[in-house]
Amino acid sequence: MTVSEAPHLRAAVPPNEVAAEEGWAPPVWVPTRALGRTVLLTGLLLVLGVALGRVDLVLLAAPFAIGAAVGLRRMPRSAPELRIDADEDHIVEGGEVEASVTVTNPDVINYDLVVVRTRTSPWLRLEDADRPFAISVTPDGWTAVELPGTAVRWGRHAVGPAAARVAACGGLLACRPVVVPARGVRVYPETEPFAATEAMPAAAGLVGNHRSRRPGEGGELAGVRPFAPGDRLRRIDWRVSLRTRDLHVASTLSDRDAEVLLLLDVLGEAGASGGVKGKASVLDTTVRAAAAIAEHYLQRGDRVSLAEYGSTARRLRPATGRRQYLTVLEWLLDVRADTTDREPHEHVFGAHNVSSDALVVVLTPLVDPRAADMLAGLVQTGRYTVAVDTLPEGAAPPQRSEWTPLATRLWRMERENVLGRLREHGVPVVTWAGAGSLDLVLRDVARLASAPRGR
Amino acid sequence: MLNGIAGRIDRTRTAVARATLLPLLVRAGIGLAFLAAMLVAWPATLVVSRYVVLLAVAAVYPAFAPRGRGVTLTVLAVVGGWIVDTTWYDARIALWRLLVIATMLYAGHSLAALAAVLPYDALVNPDVISSWLVRAGVVILGSAVLTVVALGLTAELAGGAFVLATLVGLAAAVGVTLLLARLLRRP
Incomplete structure (x- = not known):
């Protein structure tokens, strides 16, 4: 009979690596120059006193010797x-x-x-x-x-x-x-109050807070129509059926929830941030507006997702509720201006990554031409897109020569041109101004959504 | 060159604007202590002459650079002045002068040790300074008592120096110095 060796086991938890965690050598107590001075003066005065036969020199050394003895009677052992x-x-x-x-x-x-x-x-x-x-x-x-x-x-x-x-x-x-x-x-971030009263352009699920424009199971009465095969019996409106001698059902509008995608353009930062009471930079406006919009839609029970337009391409999955609001706030804390030269991953913002029913709110200063291209691309693929202009009032490049003001004016004109072309393509661009900023454009987008799609 | 001077002026202005009271008082204390020691130690004829400016500069210098070797040199200058006065000028070893010099030298040395680790713009808890001064005061008091007793004894036992006593004294001096240095290496 052979006795099999016990299998060699090892601990599943990693070993305690305290030293590695500290990262630096333990501190050491070192003598100061005052100690060197004490030893030197004591020795010198004592030797001089003895050599010259002078008690007074020995007495001059006494405070230094006594001070050192009192000070060093106990040595420190551990580090603070x-x-x-x-x-x-x-x-x-x-x-x-x-x-x-x-x-x-x-x-x-x-x-x-x-x-x-x-x-x-x-x-x-x-x-x-x-x-x-x-x-x-x-x-x-x-x-x-x-x-x-x-x-x-x-x-x-x-x-x-x-x-x-x-x-x-x-x-x-x-x-x-x-x-x-x-x-x-x-x-x-301190959220500016934001409220949008307009209905969502389109909704994805069959339950939610928004009254949709489509008939279906819901609470909002849309009308009464003749019974058709497939209608549920409990929907029969008996009063109308008795009066008309024909079966009628009450039809309702379906309740839908909506997905809101907040796309944050982090390709550039402009303007100097003055903190909470001072001037807002692009990222300040972006983050505060994103927090306000997310808070508004999450309170209404919609699903909100976030994404950064930049080389890092961070995303936050869509979800709903207060928990998602806290996640959004946490996510927004890590928003940084993208200073690398790498191109944003185009495929991340491709049509297949954005739900076809989602309302896409793009927060962008429209300084980088790539952002305008991205906006146009989103609209071309039939997404309901709203652009929020986050460029602060009076943002201008630093004065470098006498030509800077002229160049700034040219750049502003070019930017106006881009905005105009975007509007022509059907991208509503609004400047962020807190409550009600998006009402007007959301109404336009909702009207657009009710029209037949496709081109 | 000009930029260097301008930079230095700027730095000085910032330092003056940021400086806080207690570190300044500590440094003033260093200057005053060494100045008092210097004036008492050096011969009176030199102190009343124009050379007093040199002495004052040497005494006040440690207040501006408490971390450097200037403190040691100033203490040595005071001791040198005392030796010159008592040998060259043949002054009497007066108890009050010895007490003042010993007290002021130790006070200056102790305050310089504090100023060396105390940044000029620090917000200082007053307890730090007071406990430091109390500790220095206890040491000064102890050595003052020793001075009075020892001077009294030597006045009674005064006699000619002989070689054996000198050798024993030298050995004791070296022993005390080594003991102080070894205090550090204790486990």
Whole structure:
């Protein structure tokens, strides 16, 4: 009989790699120049005092020797610990942010001086965050530096990295700087109120909030018509049937839900962002408008999806409800201007990727010719498309020579030309102005949708 | 050249605009402590002459560069002045002068150690400075008591120096220095 060897098993969980996680060598306590000075002066004064037979020189050395002995009676053993805390709540731009940097002393000696420095994102106005803080920490204790402030723009903003340098033993020993990586604070865009009263041009499913223009199962009464094979018995309108001596059924309009695709043009950023109370740049308008439109349609029970028009081509799948609204807000935080020269993936925005019934709202500054081409392409494939112009008022390139104003005027004329041609192709272009911005064009698009399709 | 000067002026202006009170006070303390030590240590005839400007510059320099070697050189200059005054000018070793010099030298050294790690634009918790000063004060008090006792003893035991005592004293001096240096290497 042979005894089979037990199979070699290994742990399914990865091993604990603490050292790799830290990423830097553990900090070391190093002597400062003050300690070198102490040793040098003590030695020199003592030797001189003895050599010259002078007690006074020995007494001059006494404070240095006593100071060093008192300071170094206990040596630090471990490194200070540093932690950044930042708000996890839902912060909206313009709202208050609470951040703090905590220094913990796990050692048996007092940290005489801890200098804490922090870097923060320019869009977080934290009180005195650009200054170093000097604090002391007792043994086995901690001290926190509070950094209250406001968030002035949407996005993911960093609090940190923070660094702490500790001096102990009366300034005779110092610790190499301890650095902790930055912590992100999510600041959600402030949505401008938006409401569109017009019906959706087309709907995909058979249930939803929008009264469709097609007869079907629903709640809205469309009329009474003679009974036809296939009609459900409970739809028979008995009063009309008795009066006319013929079977009649009440027909209703079907309730539909709609898909809204918000296409964000991130090919370029223009205008300087002034934060929540200042001027809005292209991306500011894009993100705030997208959040407002998404909020509006999601509240009505429609499915909303988002996509970026740029080389990264991020997409958010269509879904509905409050959960999707939060996902949309989270997704919008990562909107960045596309600075690479790579071409946007055309196939991503091809006709097969956009549902034929979807309402496509393109938020674009119409600065890049590729965006206009994309818009024209969408309309040509029969999508219900609305363009929202996000270029800020008075956006102009920086003044480089005396010809710049002229070039800017030429560029503006060319852009007007593009807008006109787009309108000719049936792309309504509206400037974003908050509530009711899209009402007029949505009515036009809805009218377009009721007409027979195809060309 | 001009750009360099303009840049330096700009940096200085920014530094002055950003500086906070407590680090400035610490640096002022360094300057005052070393100035007092310098004026007390050097011979009175030099102190009242125009050379006092040189002494003042040497005393105040560490306040501007507390991280450099200037602090050590200033302390050595004070000690040099004291040795010159008591040997060349044959001044009496007065207890008050010795106490003032020892106190001011240690205060200047301790404040320079603080200023070396304290950025000029830091927001300082006052506890940091007060506990630092208390610690320095305890050391100064201890050594002042030692000074008074030791000077009293030497006045009573005054006698001619002999070679064996000098050798023992030298060994003790080297021993104390090595002990201080070894304090660091403790586990």
